[in-house]
Amino acid sequence: QQQVKQSPQSLIVQKGGISIINCAYENTAFDYFPWYQQFPGKGPALLIAIRPDVSEKKEGRFTISFNKSAKQFSLHIMDSQPGDSATYFCAATRNDYKLSFGAGTTVTVRA
Amino acid sequence: NAGVTQTPKFQVLKTGQSMTLQCAQDMNHNSMYWYRQDPGMGLRLIYYSASEGTTDKGEVPNGYNVSRLNKREFSLRLESAAPSQTSVYFCASSGVGRANQPQHFGDGTRLSIL
Numbered sequence: 001q002q003q004v005k006q007s008p009q010s011l012i013v014q015k016g017g018i019s020i021i022n023c024a025y026e027n028t029a030f031d032y033f034p035w036y037q038q039f040p041g042k043g044p045a046l047l048i049a050i051r052p053d054v055s056e057k058k059e060g061r062f063t064i065s066f067n068k069s070a071k072q073f074s075l076h077i078m079d080s081q082p083g084d085s086a087t088y089f090c091a092a093t094r095n096d097y098k099l100s101f102g103a104g105t106t107v108t109v110r111a
Numbered sequence: 112n113a114g115v116t117q118t119p120k121f122q123v124l125k126t127g128q129s130m131t132l133q134c135a136q137d138m139n140h141n142s143m144y145w146y147r148q149d150p151g152m153g154l155r156l157i158y159y160s161a162s163e164g165t166t167d168k169g170e171v172p173n174g175y176n177v178s179r180l181n182k183r184e185f186s187l188r189l190e191s192a193a194p195s196q197t198s199v200y201f202c203a204s205s206g207v208g209r210a211n212q213p214q215h216f217g218d219g220t221r222l223s224i225l
Contacts, residue, residue: 002153009151034213043115043201043216044154089153098169099214101153 003027004092006102014110019077021105023090026071030092034099035064035075038087047088048075080109113137115217117202123223124192132187132220134202142205143185144169144214145177147198154201160185192224 006023013019023033032051036044050057050064050073057064061084063076077084090102118133136143141162146154146169156169158177166177174196176188185204189196199221203214 004153006153041218043203043218045216046213049213098156098159099154100170101155103151103153 002103003100004090004102006090006105008105009103010106010108012108012110013077013080015080015082017080017109019075019080019084019107019109021075021088021090021107022072023074023092023102024070024072025092025100027092027094027100028071029094030100032093033064033066033073034091035062036089036091036101038089038104044089077107080107082109082111085109115202115204115215117200117217117220119220120218121221123225124189125225126193128192128224129188129190130192131189132200132202132222133184134186134217135184136202136204136215137183138204138206138215139182140204140206140215141182142212143179144203144205145175145185145187146201146203147171147196148201148219149198157187157200194224196222197224198222 034049035047037047038044048059061078066073087104087106091099093099115136144159145157160166160179163182178186199219201219203216205212205214
């Protein structure tokens with residue numbers, strides 16, 4: 001049973017549009033929520049991360065929104081570019097060594 | 112700057128064969144991890160090593176063994192491969208021995224078991 005549920009499974013967005021990926025969790029002990037980006041044939045790479053004491057974190061065109069009461073967090077990709085086409089994974093951990101990953105979202109940005 | 116290096120990149124095995132996947136990191140990280148990635152399942156932790164000399168089970172350890180050979184190297188062994196172990200295997204490492212440090216991943220080993 002996956003501890004982090006991610007949706008949608010895939011999405012297509014036009015260049016310049018906004019991509020939104022949602023994740024939900026049940027374990028209230030989770031205290032660190034990273035997002036990873038993976039290109040075909042490569043390993044995942046950390047994109048951005050947030051802790052539950054803040055509601056939003058922005059790095060360039062990527063923003064995490066965090067809703068602690070709803071146990072949900074989301075990734076927004078603003079001004080999406082073809083180079084953003086990749087698979088994105090949300091994850092969560094409770095300050096130990098075990099990252100629980102969502103199932104992944106494949107994002108395709110059409111030029 | 113190599114980061115995390117995995118060998119081999121591809122492998123085909125027959126059911127019942129054994130093999131060892133190798134992983135090495137050059138970032139002086141304390142912690143190392145083995146994951147498997149399957150379609151629609153995300154990444155699932157098989158085993159991890161919080162520091163040199165220690166190993167612990169993750170979410171899906173059955174059918175696997177690991178060895179933390181030294182601080183740099185962490186190997187994953189399939190003693191008797193089964194078709195259900197067909198997957199892409201990723202090794203990762205992180206510093207300071209805490210999971211909320213960024214995990215750095217290798218490029219994976221694509222393993223098919225016939």
